Amino acid sequence: MGRRGRLIRSPAAPGAANMAADEALLRACAAGEAPPTLRFYAWDPPAVSLGYFQAVARAVDRRACQELGIDVVRRPTGGRALLHHLEVTYCLVVPRELLPGSVIDSHRRISAGLVRGLRRLGVEAVLAPATRRVRPGIPGSAACFDAPGACEVTVAGRKLVGSAQVRQGDAVLEHGSILLSFVPELHARVLGGLPGDGPQRAELLRRQVIALDEVLGRRVEAAEVQRVVAEGLSEELGLEWEEGEMTPAERALADGLARDKYGQPAWTERR
Numbered sequence: 001m002g003r004r005g006r007l008i009r010s011p012a013a014p015g016a017a018n019m020a021a022d023e024a025l026l027r028a029c030a031a032g033e034a035p036p037t038l039r040f041y042a043w044d045p046p047a048v049s050l051g052y053f054q055a056v057a058r059a060v061d062r063r064a065c066q067e068l069g070i071d072v073v074r075r076p077t078g079g080r081a082l083l084h085h086l087e088v089t090y091c092l093v094v095p096r097e098l099l100p101g102s103v104i105d106s107h108r109r110i111s112a113g114l115v116r117g118l119r120r121l122g123v124e125a126v127l128a129p130a131t132r133r134v135r136p137g138i139p140g141s142a143a144c145f146d147a148p149g150a151c152e153v154t155v156a157g158r159k160l161v162g163s164a165q166v167r168q169g170d171a172v173l174e175h176g177s178i179l180l181s182f183v184p185e186l187h188a189r190v191l192g193g194l195p196g197d198g199p200q201r202a203e204l205l206r207r208q209v210i211a212l213d214e215v216l217g218r219r220v221e222a223a224e225v226q227r228v229v230a231e232g233l234s235e236e237l238g239l240e241w242e243e244g245e246m247t248p249a250e251r252a253l254a255d256g257l258a259r260d261k262y263g264q265p266a267w268t269e270r271r
Contacts, residue, residue, distance in 0.1 A: 005036035005094075007230055007241035015047035015073030018089070020257035022175055023076050024250045025093045030169035034250070036094040036239055040226045043084040047071035048190055051079040051164065056269055057192075064190045074268050075175075077164035082177050083187050086211070088225045091175040098237055099172050103165055104130060108151040109236060110174050114161060115153055117232025118178075121224065123215050125160060128152045158210035178229070179211035180220050 010021065018041055028034035046068075048060045052075060056062070059081040065072055070083070092110060099106035111127050118125045130150050153161035163176030187209075188194055188201035212220040230241055246254065261267050 002234070002238040002240045003036065003098075005038060005234075005237075005239035005241050006034070006244040008037060008039040008244060008246060009226065010039055010041040012042035012044035014045065015043060015049060015071040015084070016258045016262035017254070018043060018047075019049070019073055019075055019262045020254040021246065021250075022091045022093075022173060023257055023262075024246070024254035025091065026076075026166070026168050026171055026173040027253065028247070028250050029093045029095060029173075030171035032170075034093070034247070036098060036237075037092070037244075038230060038233060038241060039091040039093075040222075040229075041089050041091070042087075042222065043071075043089070045069050045071055046083065046085045047073055048081055048083050050074045050081050050268070052076060052166075053078055054081060059192045061190050061192060068186075068190065070190060072268060073262055074270070075164060077166045077173070077175065079162075079164035081191055082162050083190055084177060085183065085186065086179065086181040088178045088180060088222050088229070089175065090178065090229060091173065092233065093171060093173045094237070094239075096167070096170050096172055098239075103167070104150055106172055107163070107165055107174065110163070110233070111151050111153050111161070113233035113236030114176075114178070114229060115232065116235055117228035117230070118153070118160075118225075120228040120231065121212070121216065121220070123155060123160075123212065125153050125155050128154050128159075155210050155215050158208060160210055160212070160215070178225055179209070180222065180225070181213045182206075182209050182211035184209065 025037050050059050060072055099109055115125045161176050161178050163174055165174040184202040184205040187205055194201040
């Protein structure tokens with residue numbers, strides 16, 4: 001039997017609450033107070049998450065987000081902007097001893113687990129090469145999904161999963177977006193740095209991105225994606241998941257982080 005881990009299925013929540021929960025889990029793991037944890041969640045309302053280092057004005061169209069009722073939140077992780085809409089979002093938090101080596105080494109292992117799981121659905125997923133970009137992507141784009149990065153999950157050369165990682169003490173957090181469906185027109189409207197007019201921007205994204213409904217030719221439910229991803233990561237990392245919840249201490253920390261950090265304009269607009 002493998003090492004025991006905790007599997008959390010969270011209800012949909014606003015962006016600030018989701019990022020706060022992820023950070024609370026990271027802090028608990030880094031302090032040795034929590035087991036390896038895999039959390040699945042969704043976003044209500046939809047939200048754009050900004051990378052830690054991104055400038056808001058370049059990364060997102062705030063007016064379009066306001067008109068469409070889309071939140072904007074800054075992640076604790078790097079990378080570029082994602083619109084969280086029709087997707088399954090995962091957050092994996094584990095001690096570094098489970099993912100030794102560099103950031104790219106740990107990212108490769110996690111992505112390999114995602115590929116294992118997705119293949120159970122019949123998805124012919126593979127990892128992009130271990131280079132920063134496998135193709136140039138869209139010049140000037142601030143969007144995460146404009147092209148696959150190193151060791152990211154792709155199908156037929158198009159990006160299926162967007163992810164980002166951060167380390168704190170002896171713990172690693174990686175969270176990511178697995179697309180159930182994709183509406184390029186919506187992404188093109190709210191994300192920054194895309195050239196051309198609306199239809200041109202949407203077409204550029206359509207060529208780079210693929211979602212599970214297109215791959216499988218049917219609607220894919222979040223629950224089946226969660227199941228196979230948990231199984232794939234279990235096999236890859238040698239973990240046995242047990243259904244659980246955040247502890248009262250983790251929830252209290254997450255509530256405070258949502259209120260005092262992720263829900264504050266000073267954090268979102270900081271760059």
